[in-house]
Amino acid sequence: MVIKRFLPSGRTTVIGIPFLWLLLFLVFPFAIVFKISFAEMAISIPPFTDLFIYAEEKLSIVLNPANYLFLIEDHLYIAAYLSSLKTAAVATSLALLIGYPIAYGIARANPGIRNLLLLGIVLPSWTSFLLRIYAWIGILKTNGLINNLLMKLNLIDVPLHLLHTNIAVYIGIVYAYLPFMILPLYTNLVKLDESYLEAAADLGAKPWKTFIFVTLPLSKGGIIAGSMLVFIPAVGEFVIPSLLGGPDTLMIGKILWEEFFSNRDWPVASAVAIVMLVLLIIPMMWFHKNQTQEMEKI
């Protein structure tokens, strides 16, 4: 019975498990990456120098900010960051434009078929992500589905150059992340009290005005949630730009991969990752603040 006192209570265990998970798989890896970002590249295993050196009864900590300075000095990195943010922003906007009507349509559909429609949105995700991106290569390539169809219909004489362009990257990102836009929007729109729409109509607002002045502002939470869920992974996306993008597609995920695997420059790669994380934390913080405000309103 004495032992019981030292065992954590049920409550602590329940809360402790997720914290332990976060500690093991988020905080530790982050600390390691953070540590490596201040090391120097070395031809050894692992391929970087130690930060902490204990020799002659002296502990010296060698921090090397050169990796970060290098990111600022070399225009490639800044361009890649900006290009990633731009690509993610454009893809997010496109996903919102496409996803909103779909989410709205499902939310206003007969309750009996809503789940079926939602299943249709989620179903493609059951196939491997990589496989679906490869499928897009088949659709977009020079003698792929789209070009063959357009040629058959005599709409074009020369195949369009679609694959390995930025357009293909946009298509890929929008396609892959559309469910993450639709689901939070749907959850928001399905809760929208129809009496607000009726009240607006009753007060003389035509349907499009009701949409702009009532539906849209009331679905702000869903728009922000969906946009964050698309934007954040899109910034660091690696698979889609490397498979569908061309030589001029500059994205930070690709740079990161090259630094790690082609150049084996782990310290610079780590610095790239840390900066990307900081860039992504800003919109996340804003999102969180916004969510908290929304919660307070209710």
Next chain:
Amino acid sequence: MSQPEILPESPTEKASEAYIQIRGVTKKFDAITAVDNVSLNIGKGEIFALLGASGCGKSTLLRLLAGFEVLTDGQVAIDGEDMQSIQPYNRPVNMMFQSYALFPHMSVAKNIAFGLKQDRIPKAKIKSRVEELLEMVHMENFTNRFPHQLSGGQAQRVALARSLAKRPKLLLLDEPMAALDKKLREQMQLDVVNIIERVGVTCVMVTHDQEEAMTMSGRIGVMHEGKILQTGSPHEIYEHPNCRRTAEFIGTVNMFPGTIIESLADHVIIDVPELDQQIYVDHGMSVPAGTSVWAAVRPEKMVISTAPPSDNKYNHARGKVDEIAYVGGLSIYHVKTQSNKVIRATLANVDRLAENRITWDDEVYLSWQPGATEVLTW
């Protein structure tokens, strides 16, 4: 059937003068007929209440007037204008929703201004109109509050102001007091009526609460299964219900099934198997002897006493006090007759210290005036 022929027909019943004309209106949802061939005429400035249990079609009728539902059949005209092809956003009708439906992302002032903005009214005019409305509902100090910062009563005032902002020809109130607690409800019922009467707007309200309908409206339409059973003033509906359902829905009533055994020009006598005595009604009816009828007597018309009534030929019953419900101002007695029929009688508690009060298991007599009985044929 009471004697509608002796009641003065209200002038608004004449279709030619009616401001709101509802003719043969029917609404079907697939196989269900929610509103069944309803015809009503409502006069200008009148407050009309549609009263009925939930699912009787009263809300659907209200939504048909607002234009949220499309008529299956019939016609609605407001101020002589057919509403058939007019969209909700073009109707001269505004509604106060049961949930109030105040836009949560807009301040009180913006909510009230919303309808005015749709009409492209100049900003300065909107501002003064909003101020005027806020003053009218005593919410001047809440202009910049948001709906979630308002209490139920305050939200209702704002909702009322918003629905009056555009000076509609017809104001619709959907269960206006449902979201308020009892104490506040009584106050708001009178406040809302005062505001509506001051504005002079024609109003149709929907409620399942008979007290609310009687307090607030000038005329009531009792609805059941999509049909209007009876229309009339609160007094007419209560004292002269035209059928059993109306009598039972409005207030409480003692119902005695029986048969007319004598039907003359100046009186009617009904034989009631459940009572020892026959019921004597002091006016003639156009119903022949032999007809099965229901004699309805309201509990407050019953006189309860321990001594037998002087006239012991008609209109009384004998029984034992089975239950007493003391509700403060009055006591409700449940008296069980020998045939196990429970008759309800109310007694006003005038005397605070009544010594020989009638109590449980007392043998009592219930009697009532010949004019207290309402004879119903359906």
